Structures are given as structure tokens and as C-alpha cells.
Amino acid sequence: MTPDPRHRDSGVRWARYWDSQDDFCETLCSLNARIFIDRAAGPLALSPSDRVLDLGCGTGHVAALVAPLVDCVHAVDTGPNNLALASRNLRDHPKAVVHPPLSPGFIDLDQLGIGPVDVILFQSVLQYLGDMVSVIRALEVAARVAAPGARLLASDLPTSTGLGHSAVCQFSAGLAHGCGHRVARYFLRARLGDYWRIRRDAGVVTFGRKDLFDLAGGVKARAEILDRRLTINGGRLHLLATFPKGHPGSKAAAE
Numbered sequence: 001m002t003p004d005p006r007h008r009d010s011g012v013r014w015a016r017y018w019d020s021q022d023d024f025c026e027t028l029c030s031l032n033a034r035i036f037i038d039r040a041a042g043p044l045a046l047s048p049s050d051r052v053l054d055l056g057c058g059t060g061h062v063a064a065l066v067a068p069l070v071d072c073v074h075a076v077d078t079g080p081n082n083l084a085l086a087s088r089n090l091r092d093h094p095k096a097v098v099h100p101p102l103s104p105g106f107i108d109l110d111q112l113g114i115g116p117v118d119v120i121l122f123q124s125v126l127q128y129l130g131d132m133v134s135v136i137r138a139l140e141v142a143a144r145v146a147a148p149g150a151r152l153l154a155s156d157l158p159t160s161t162g163l164g165h166s167a168v169c170q171f172s173a174g175l176a177h178g179c180g181h182r183v184a185r186y187f188l189r190a191r192l193g194d195y196w197r198i199r200r201d202a203g204v205v206t207f208g209r210k211d212l213f214d215l216a217g218g219v220k221a222r223a224e225i226l227d228r229r230l231t232i233n234g235g236r237l238h239l240l241a242t243f244p245k246g247h248p249g250s251k252a253a254a255e
């Protein structure tokens, strides 16, 4: 599979866009993280001995909620601004490590020397990698640090490029959590500005069930597709991939 030339540099543009978010966006990220952990904790079955890798941690809200439940969390992202906010949001969590920024697509993940890990999170990340080739590569580098039996949750994956349903879900989640006006302002400011422009020009990767089975198969993991809502976004799919007990990736990482 070769990258779609129309979407050359898409991953770089998205990585830059997400790193240009400011404190204002924190409301939505923090609300979304709370909803995500409430709903994903069951399928993820986090345990106190789990070592977790949050790939595309953003400003660290998911990592901050996961840290008290597990042995350690590695927070990894491409954006220096995101990572500075993540360090602030994780400063009371000694079990969380915020790593230096990586390249788009996490192609240089190996350089961090992380591994083996029991849980890998890609929460609302894979759609911004530019194209399916980059998504496949990101799963491959993640698989190299997975312990035998590790779980990988790639969540919040859009199945189409339509924005309408997502917008309605975000507004209603904001209302239900008492911050509807802030969500509305966020949506108007970010979504109808740069977000929409980049989405129109650069595209987002969309995923069908077969894509998700193929992605898991590509890293020799067993796939379960979740179609319930795990975040404030509706109409999304989530891939829960489980690596086999004999998975070799972590051995390479541990050597």
C-alpha cells in the first residue's frame, strides 16, 4: 500500500494543529478523558500491575486518570506544547513519565527505550496520522513494545468524514456535564476554524470493521471491535487488540 499523495504531509499538519491548542481546549479534553475512562475501564480491565503506554497523550488527561489505577504510565506525543501541558497535568502523578516529543506517526518510538508494556492506548489519534500506511506503521512500532498478552485500545475512530453527528454528541455531553456553553464556544472557535480547514484539505483517516480486523491481524493480535460510545463523539468504532501470550515484540524491546 502506498501513501495517498493528496494527503502528503497530512500527519504533520494534524500534529501541528493539535499542538497549537491552548488552555481553553482543556475543558473539552478533560471532560472527554473522564467519559473515556468511565467507559473504557471495563473493556481494558486495568490492573495495578499494568504498565501503560499512552500514545498521542495530548495534554495528559487520560494518563492522569489512568495513573492511580496502574503501575506506571508513559505519556508520549509529538507536540512540545502538548507535552508541557501534560507535564503540568501529571505533576501530582509520580507513576507517570512524560517523554520528549516524537516525530509524527511515532516512527521513532523505539528511541525512547520504553517497554515492555501491558496496555497501549491510542485515544483519538490514529485518524490524524495522514493515511492508512502511517496507521499500519504506528501499530507496528507499538507492537514492538507490547508484552505478551498486552491489550491495545485504538479508540474514537471515525467511520465517515461527516461532522454533524459528532457535533450533536459533543454539545449534549457538554450540557450533561454542566459546561455546554464552553463546549459550544470550543466547537465554534476550533472546529469551524482551523480544524475544519485542515480536515477539508488534509482529510482524516476513516475506518471500517474490516480495516480494524486487518490492522490487528497485521500485528498478529486478536481483534475485538467495540461500537458502543466510549467518548463524547458518536458514530465511532474502537479496536481492542490483544497480543498472544507468545508475542515476541517485548522480547526485542527488553533486550
Ligand SMILES: C[S@@+](CC[C@H](N)C(=O)[O-])C[C@H]1O[C@@H](n2cnc3c(N)ncnc32)[C@H](O)[C@@H]1O
Pocket (backbone or CB within 6 Å): 010, 011, 012, 014, 015, 016, 018, 019, 029, 032, 033, 055, 056, 057, 058, 059, 060, 061, 062, 077, 078, 079, 082, 103, 104, 105, 106, 122, 123, 124, 125, 128, 129, 130
Ligand atoms: C484529539 S487529540 C487526543 C489526545 C489524547 N489522546 C486525548 O484523548 O485527550 C489527538 C492527538 O493525536 C496527536 N497527533 C495528531 N497528529 C499526529 C501525528 N501525525 N502523529 C502522531 N500523533 C499525532 C496529537 O498530538 C494529539 O495529542
